[in-house]
Amino acid sequence: MARKKAANGNQANKKDRILLVDSEGTVITVADLPNRIPIFPVYQRPIFPGILTMVGADSMVSRWIRDQIREEKIIGLVMAKPNESDEEGEQRQIESASQLYRVGTVAYVLHWVELPDESCQFMLSTLKRFKVRRFHPDDQHYSAEVDYIEEAPPEMTEQLRASAAAIVSTLKELIPHNPTFSQEMHHLLSQVNLDEPIKLTDLAASMTNAKSKALQKILETQDIQERMEQTLLLLREEYDLSLLKEKISQKIDERLSKHQREFFLREQLREIKHELGLEQDRKQMELDRFRERFSELTLTEEAKERVIQELGRYEFMDDSSPESQIVHQYLDWIASLPWGVYSKDKLGISQAERVLNHDHYGLDDVKKRILEFIAVSKLRGGMRGGILCLVGPPGVGKTSLGKSIASALGREFYRFSVGGMSDENELKGHRRTYIGAMPGRLIQALRTTKTANPVIMLDELDKAGRSFRGDPYSVLLEVLDPEQNKDFLDHYLDLRFDLSNVLFVATANSLDTIPPVLIDRMEILRLSGYVIEEKLKIAQRHLIPKILPDHGLTEENLELPKETLKQLTVEYAREVGVRNLEKKLRSITRRVAMRVAKGDKKKVVILREQLHDFLGQPEYPEDAYKRLELPGVVRGLAWTPTGGSTLPIESIMLNGNSGEFKLTGQLGDVMKESSSIAHSYVQSLLREVPGKMQFFKKNTIHLHVPEGATPKDGPSAGIAMATSLLSLAIQQAVPASIAMTGELTLSGQVLPIGGVREKVVGAKLAGINTLIFPEANRSQFEELPAHLRKNLTIHFVKHFREVALLTLDYKLSC
Numbered sequence: 001m002a003r004k005k006a007a008n009g010n011q012a013n014k015k016d017r018i019l020l021v022d023s024e025g026t027v028i029t030v031a032d033l034p035n036r037i038p039i040f041p042v043y044q045r046p047i048f049p050g051i052l053t054m055v056g057a058d059s060m061v062s063r064w065i066r067d068q069i070r071e072e073k074i075i076g077l078v079m080a081k082p083n084e085s086d087e088e089g090e091q092r093q094i095e096s097a098s099q100l101y102r103v104g105t106v107a108y109v110l111h112w113v114e115l116p117d118e119s120c121q122f123m124l125s126t127l128k129r130f131k132v133r134r135f136h137p138d139d140q141h142y143s144a145e146v147d148y149i150e151e152a153p154p155e156m157t158e159q160l161r162a163s164a165a166a167i168v169s170t171l172k173e174l175i176p177h178n179p180t181f182s183q184e185m186h187h188l189l190s191q192v193n194l195d196e197p198i199k200l201t202d203l204a205a206s207m208t209n210a211k212s213k214a215l216q217k218i219l220e221t222q223d224i225q226e227r228m229e230q231t232l233l234l235l236r237e238e239y240d241l242s243l244l245k246e247k248i249s250q251k252i253d254e255r256l257s258k259h260q261r262e263f264f265l266r267e268q269l270r271e272i273k274h275e276l277g278l279e280q281d282r283k284q285m286e287l288d289r290f291r292e293r294f295s296e297l298t299l300t301e302e303a304k305e306r307v308i309q310e311l312g313r314y315e316f317m318d319d320s321s322p323e324s325q326i327v328h329q330y331l332d333w334i335a336s337l338p339w340g341v342y343s344k345d346k347l348g349i350s351q352a353e354r355v356l357n358h359d360h361y362g363l364d365d366v367k368k369r370i371l372e373f374i375a376v377s378k379l380r381g382g383m384r385g386g387i388l389c390l391v392g393p394p395g396v397g398k399t400s401l402g403k404s405i406a407s408a409l410g411r412e413f414y415r416f417s418v419g420g421m422s423d424e425n426e427l428k429g430h431r432r433t434y435i436g437a438m439p440g441r442l443i444q445a446l447r448t449t450k451t452a453n454p455v456i457m458l459d460e461l462d463k464a465g466r467s468f469r470g471d472p473y474s475v476l477l478e479v480l481d482p483e484q485n486k487d488f489l490d491h492y493l494d495l496r497f498d499l500s501n502v503l504f505v506a507t508a509n510s511l512d513t514i515p516p517v518l519i520d521r522m523e524i525l526r527l528s529g530y531v532i533e534e535k536l537k538i539a540q541r542h543l544i545p546k547i548l549p550d551h552g553l554t555e556e557n558l559e560l561p562k563e564t565l566k567q568l569t570v571e572y573a574r575e576v577g578v579r580n581l582e583k584k585l586r587s588i589t590r591r592v593a594m595r596v597a598k599g600d601k602k603k604v605v606i607l608r609e610q611l612h613d614f615l616g617q618p619e620y621p622e623d624a625y626k627r628l629e630l631p632g633v634v635r636g637l638a639w640t641p642t643g644g645s646t647l648p649i650e651s652i653m654l655n656g657n658s659g660e661f662k663l664t665g666q667l668g669d670v671m672k673e674s675s676s677i678a679h680s681y682v683q684s685l686l687r688e689v690p691g692k693m694q695f696f697k698k699n700t701i702h703l704h705v706p707e708g709a710t711p712k713d714g715p716s717a718g719i720a721m722a723t724s725l726l727s728l729a730i731q732q733a734v735p736a737s738i739a740m741t742g743e744l745t746l747s748g749q750v751l752p753i754g755g756v757r758e759k760v761v762g763a764k765l766a767g768i769n770t771l772i773f774p775e776a777n778r779s780q781f782e783e784l785p786a787h788l789r790k791n792l793t794i795h796f797v798k799h800f801r802e803v804a805l806l807t808l809d810y811k812l813s814c
Contacts, residue, residue, distance in 0.1 A: 019127045020108055028108055028127070030148065037076045037106065038068035039135070039142040041094055045212045046079040046219045047105050048202040049126045062112075062120035064141050069109050076130060076144060078104035079216050097135035097142060103220040106130050106148070129219065151198055154224050163228040164194045167204050170235040177242035197224055201231050210234045287315055290331055298340025303495050307334060330432065333439060333493065336447045342501065343451045346410035347378040359404040360397055361538045364785055366390070366525045370405055387480045389461065389506040389519075392527030393643040395577020398507040401527075402457040405505060412449035416441050419460030424470030427479070429492035439492040442479065442499065453501035462508035473515050480504055480521045528757035529576025529643040531764045533787055535569050536562060543582050551586075551593045558592045559605045560585075567608040571618035574765055576643030576758070588614045629736050632728035634807075636720030637741040637763060637771070638712070639755030644762025646739055647705065647717060651724045654700040661696075665705030668713025675703055677744055678722035681800070686729055695729050716753040718744030719772070719803050726804060734807045739763050740772035748800040752776035760788055772797060772806060 020028040040055065047053055055077075057065060065075065079101045080094060094100065107124040114120050130146040154160060194200070205218050214234060221227040270282070294307055310331055317324040346352065352374050356367045373386060388405075390398040399415065406413035421427070429440035438444075445456050464472045478484045485499040511519055530538065540562075548554060560568075573581035591614050592604050606614065636647035661679050663672060679701070686692040703721065705712055719742040727734050741759055743751040752774045753759075760781070763771055773781060775796040781789070797803055804810045 020125055030128075030150075033106060033127070033148055034072055034074060036136070036143055036145050037074050037130075038065065038138075039076045039078050039100070039104075039144050040065060041080045041100060042077050043080050043082075043092075046101075046216045047077045047107070047124075047126055048206045048215075048219060049105050049128045050199050050202050051126055051206055052110075053107075053124050053126065054121055055124060056121050057119060059118035061141070062114070062118070062122075064138075065109075065122070066112070066120070068143075073109040074106060075109060075124075076104050076106055076132075076146060077124070077126070078132070078144075079212060079219075082212060093140070094142070097137070100132075100135070100142070101216055101220075102132045103149075103216075104130060104132070105219070106146075149222065151222075151224075154197065156195055156197075160197050160225060160228070161194060163225065163232060164197050164200055166232055167200060167228065167235065168194065170232065170239060171204060171207075174235065174239055174242065177239070177246055197228060201228050204235060205231045208234045208238050210238070283315070283319060286328070287311060290335060293335040297335070297337075300339070300496065303334065303339065306495060307331070310334075326432065330492075333443075333447070334495070337443065337497070338446055338450050338452045341451055342453045343411055345377065345453075346408070347374055349375055349378070352408035355408040356404055359407070360401060361541055362530060362534045362785075363397065363401065363527060366401065366527060369523075369525055370408070374409070384482070384501060387482075387504045387506070387522045389508060389522040389524050390527055391508050391511060391524055393529050393576050393640075394509060395575065395579030396527045396529050397578070398527060399457065399459060402455065402505040402507070405503070406455035409455065409503070411503065412451050412454040413457070414445040414449050414454055415457040415459055416445070417459040418472060418476075419463035420465060421472050422465035422467040422469060424472050424475045425491065427472055427475045429490045431491045432494075437492055439490050442488070443490045443493060443497065446497070452498065453503070455503045455505060458504060458506040460508070461506040462510050462513045473518055476518055477515075477521070480506075480518065526757070528755075529761050530578060531761050531788060532566060532569050535573070535578055535581060536565050538578050539565050539569075539581060539585065543578065543585055547582070547585050547589050551589045553589060553593055553596065556603060557596055557601075558589065559603060560588075561605070561607070564606050564608045564611065567611055568615075570765075571611070571620050572615055574620045576761055576765070584615060629733040631731045631733050632724050634720050634724040634727065634734050635736070635739040635768065636717045637739050637759040638717070639714075639758045644755060644758030644760070644765075646762060646766045646768065647712070647720070649703070649705055649717065649720050649724045651701060651703040651728045653695075653728060654702060658700050659697045660700045662700065662702040663704075664702070665708050666711050667705060668711060670715055671705075671713050671717060674715050674718040674744065675721050677746055678718055678725055679703075681744065681746055681748060682722050682725040682729065685726070692729055701725065701728070715743040715751075716741045716755075718742060719750055719797075719800060722800060723803055723807055726810070727808060730808065730810060732808050732810070735770075737768060738770045738772065738807055739766075739768045740803065740807070742772070742774045742797070742803075744800060750774045750797050750799060750803070756780040757784055757788070760784060760792070764788070764792070769793060771795070772803060774798075 017030050018027055019030060019033075020026075040057070040061075042055065047055075069075065080092075081099050081101060083092075105126045106128055107126045110123045110125055112120045112122045128151070129149040131149060133145045133147055136143045136145070201218075201224070205215060208215070208231075214230075218227055218230050218234075221230060290311060299307065310327055314324065314327045314331065317327065349371055353367070353371055356370065360367075369388075377384075390401060392398055402415065403413055425440065427440045427442060429443060430437040439447075442456070445454065446452060458476070461476075466473075479488065479499065482500055485502075487496045488499045489496050506522060508514060511524070539560075544560065548558065568584060569581060572584050588606065595604065612618070632651040632653075634649045636649055638645050638647040661676075663675055667675070679696070683696045686695060703724065705717075720740050722744055723734060723740065741753050743753060745751065756773070756777050757780075760771070763769075769791060770793045772795045775798045778796045781794065781796075795802070795806055797806070801811070
């Protein structure tokens, strides 16, 4: 570089414009600027000409820069293009020249400082703009051939002068609102002349907090008027943003000042009232109130010690302390529980029987057990807690029966659902170390009922879940054990509470998902469902008298004859419960209510032929199997969680010599084994029958259980499958009025089955009046209510030859 020493009086060429004179007297002119310069990428914002700035570089970049400026201390500052995924100003490796803008600022390195980690801070004086003609890679760095952008002082027009004045005015407005740059702005305003718009614009733009893309656009703009307009726009945005920040801060300060002022005034008012004797100390009032509440309770020794301890802690806590609120809530929970508070039991058996019969029709077994429970309690002189579990299909009245039990005993009733509960802390509470901790549902029930001997219903017990938070069934093992629940320990209270006087009533649709050890702790009462006659009585005595007032109607507006109700039950609500029956009755009542609301006061009598006008087409049309009498078609009986039902079984013969036995109908493993037993047993029966010996060997037999989308399993369809195969082999149909159930052995023995009541109910709902049951189930059948056994012809069998004789009039020799 050609350097001219000012001290020696050397004069520069007239064409050279002086750009810089450093502290050593070195003069830098336009002619001294090289055409190829090292490129230093900047990331946060572009650097404008005419300012002093400090830039930092890591050890690798700083070594390369120092090597490049040994002779000529000139570098080029070029803005790196930001990626959309990068944050503003984030540094990254420059992998190609396309990541750099083409317009930058040339700078002279005044000096640098090397730091202990070998990185450097370079002090630069920026000189003028340049445009890159070509980048040259140098290992991981770049140099570039550049053209310097000449910017001659423009002619000062009125428009330029006005723009310059607007920039200066905006800067003056910014000074009070932007303390960060106030000193720099004061210096800028004292150094810049309005007749130097280029310098003014660059310095003003460099003082803003605008985004890098907007500043790069100003750097690249060559028209000075357009550059000034863009700078002025950024300054105005900066000014508006400063005003908004100041406004938000002012609002926050005002809000805090208001709260502080109110706090001081309240404290002063409290002190004044305290000095005048007009008001007691609030903390002392709370303590006195707690002591009064605790004195009225029969606390255990453990609870008394804990209360004394917590009251002592609370007395010396500051009211504003979060711990004070936690202790206050804890003491309030202890004081709200019914320690030693018991409701008086009603042990009148006649009164309890009237209440149960008034609320529910049927369910004689369950009512009998409840009355026995009351009778025992009466003889003992008091009632202890108990654990009952009502098991039955949906809609048979399990939940409402729990309310009736509480009403009959004169006890408070509390119900909560265990269905879907997967956190044991919901039952036992959360420990007080957690924010927002509360006692479990059992302690909450006692606080709500205000008595230590309520009836607590655990609804949907079979639908509780398990998760990493614990197993609710494990908690219930303690709760439902009379030997353990007298010392029930809630995590939140951390005090033992006696639950042995609570009567627990659980409900479930099935016992399959409940752990056996939990079932062992409960007394199981099964509600099997209702037959048509029972559903008619329930509709007449309970549902219709409840539904009519709910819809603003009386018996003068609507009448449903018995035949209509029976048709409604058979074709629209055939399930074993009454919930769907109630929905259909409500649907009819709404239609009638709409007529009455329109002014039609005439009484509506709905005949059975008119039901489809109110409810549409029947949901349970006549069973296709009810009258089907073909060889191989038999009706079995099945138990399901929703009640009993018939189980059609079909078998057909396919010509062929494979002797294959095919099964379809989504059968479970046990049911597949039953079909294999039936197949083998019937083959053994026919081995000595003339013409039938080769029936199963020469033909493919296909046995199917309809409703293939429904999984089926269990051994009780054994005799039905064997009857189907025998019927097919001898080509004789089984009467459609017969249904059967029983497990079959390879020797032809008929073993007992379960779900006798449910299967009888299912058969009656399907209109079947002749049943075949195992002899071992005779006693269970005879225990059924008389109205269930009415109009039924039932045969009890010990061996399959009796089944063959009853169904096919076929006498077997073995």
